[in-house]
Amino acid sequence: MSEHVDSIKTYGGIWLLLLVLTGVTTAVAFVDLGAFSVVVALAIAVVKMLLVALFFMHVRHSTRLTKLVVLGGLLWLAILLTFTLADVWTRGLIGTPGR
Amino acid sequence: MANQAHAHAETLALREQFDTAEQQKDASTLGMWIFLITEIMFFGGMFLMYTVYRDTYFPVFALASSSLNAVIGAINTAVLLCSSFTMVLAVRAAQLGQRNAIIIFLILTLILGIAFLGVKAYEWNEKFQEHHVPGPTFHLEGTGEQGQAQLFFSLYFAMTGLHALHMVVGCGMLIWLLVESRKGRFTAEYMTPVDIGGLYWHFVDIIWIFLFPLLYLIDRHLGK
Secondary structure, eight states, X not given: OOOOOOOHHHHHHHHHHHXXXXXXXHHHHTSOOTTHHHHHHHHHHHHHHXXXXXXXXXXXXXXXXXXXXXXXXXXXXXXXXXXXXXXXHHTTTTTOSOO | OHHHHHHXXXXXXSOXXXXXXXXXXXXXXXXXXXXHHHHHHHXXXXXXXXXXXHHHTHHXXXXXXXXXXXXXXXXXXXXXXXXXXXXXXXXXXXXXXXXXXXXXXXXXXXXXXXXXXXXXXXXXHHHHHTXXXXXXXXXXXXXXXXXXXXXXXXXXXXXXXXXXXXHHHHHHHHHHHHHHHHTTOOOSSOOHHHHHHHHXXXXXXXXXXXXXXXXXXXXXXXOO
């Protein structure tokens, strides 16, 4: 079996990085960055998601089919979010009543 | 091929319908990911609903969000990340066929999972005492728009509640994995349930990684 076993050091490093990022995102939340607060918080969350998925969930050692399926799932989520928000966020522009 | 399959007794590591153990493992992993994607879409709908309502009732949602306890939220995030770390070590121990290590790390993961739920219960109890639970006694200080504030807390309870439900299911799964590992069912050749269980546990962790900033943090700087 071509099972890939990562070292405890790798997992430990990722774990520490995740804890540091949690600290950073919490601290930054108390600083007034205006509209960038959301951007920074989501950027950190996406980095944490990638670390968990690639290392802890072994996506980086997975088959190409599994990788494709994961990407496909994210693509469908992007469609759900983009199309709905494209509607909701532009209703004011064309003066449609009732948001 | 057919003769071979009949010659050997069917084992957990290789059932009759698969050619190789690797193929069987890949099929299980893929199946779990398909399930997790349905979960992404399920939670995605809730995140979307939250985004739309936060946009529509902005000042009140920011105020309500700031009333949550960010420090407790951060501590609970750390607890969950630690549980993911112990879970990945349990999977690693399973890959190496170290039975005792699997059991120890599964127990640690279970303890951390229960700790997360305990902190969650404490937080929810606080909401009851502060009258921040949607219903006749609801009251959020500092706004006249109690209906909009109740909408925030309805979403808060729905999303954290659904996440907690996934944690409860995860804890049940860990207990089952513990029972099976004690029987010595998992070896370096066959540890698929531990691996697949790990995928589920980390997925629930990822959901919280997004819930925490969106519910607790992004409007923190405005609400004071």
